[in-house]
Amino acid sequence: MSTPGKRVGRPRAAGRLDSGLSPRDELLAAAAELFTTRGYAATTTRAVAERAGMRQATMYHYFAGKEDLLAELLESTVTPSLALAHRLLAADEAAPPEARLWFLCSSDVRLLCGGPHNLGGLYLLPEVRSEGFAGFHHVRLELKEAYGRLLAATESCGSLDKDELALRTDLVFGLIEGVILIHRSDPDRPTDAFAAATADAALRVAGVAEGALAGVREKAVGLASV
Template sequence: MLRAGYRPLTGAAPRGRGPALCDDRRMSTSGRRVGRPRAQQRPDTGMSPRQELLAAAAELFTTRGYTATTTRAVAERAGMRQASMYHYVGGKEDLLAELLESTVTPSLALAGKLLADTGRPAERRLWELCRADVALLCSEPHNLGVLYLLPEVRSDRFTSFRDARAGLKSAYAALLAATDAAAGLPPDELAVRTDLVFALIEAVILIPRPTAASLPTATADAALRITGAR
């Protein structure tokens, strides 16, 4: 999986339709108006069209590759026409941005709560963040974390994701600095330990879809051993 508190996409508003296009709003045999036809029939997932597009994009970006996936392929996989897709999202970059942010922002929100919970040992709070972060990265059907490695993610379009990820890493550093094991550490040593912990947590994206239920706990335990905390 990857890295809600994040802003939803607001794809381009649909343009008005003239009389020549009114067949998109046909009457059903029961007299009820029906929406734009789907490209193919798909089982009822209970998801909104936008959620279906995100699910389709997650599957195709992680299996076919982001560059090789067209907006037409995403729309068809979601069971709709390509033109209809733009009623819900702005395009392929918007889908990628939301998928990336979904792998970070829940952990960032949790980190804020853990930082404020100063009545408990920092070691315990750091362990909880590590465990929850790994569980999030492993929770999706498709390994969204591999999308971090795309060269496109370095562009300005994905600044929000990069900022959220940097904020999460800073929260790790703050919790680590509050542990007894970090007392007296020089800043450069603290930075090294933070880098090691953060790298360990995100390394789960390199495991081919881990299924072991114990992985989040085992990784959190290993992260604390790296810091020297008990």
């Protein structure tokens, strides 16, 4: 019989407040914190479980191990942008492709650089090249292809041949993911300004004239509801 007024449930880690998250999300939050502060190699599954306020054995009900945690964290940095890209591709009447591309670029940068932990920095781990992260690489490739489709729809890239378009896509996508390194060296940089400047740079790579950027940004503002 429980004592009246006493909280019943799984024990919390010492000094860690109840976040209200599900056990699975609690583990992901703990892993994100530890992987980005202590390092992936130095973090044990026991440390993740304890940080989440549960036993290590309980953690294995949700994740097979560290690799599963990392894979899900990595995918969480891509899947929202992919979903947005698909909506933007379908919303061809909402704004010209240049504005939709700008909006995707800026939103992607905010995702990579936002939040309490620099999850984008996990892309640089050598472990990410292994087969266990095939799901992440597949979703990332889908996002890159969506960038390519938006680029192909722009006036400046519409006449490019297949190889030239592939190169332009590589350059734009590489620019967006390159913010990870900049953010890691300067995490206090204002995210919104960084996202806008990076999106401007991506449009320049796409061939949009400097004088047209202000108009593109203005039209992109209305895409927040897409």
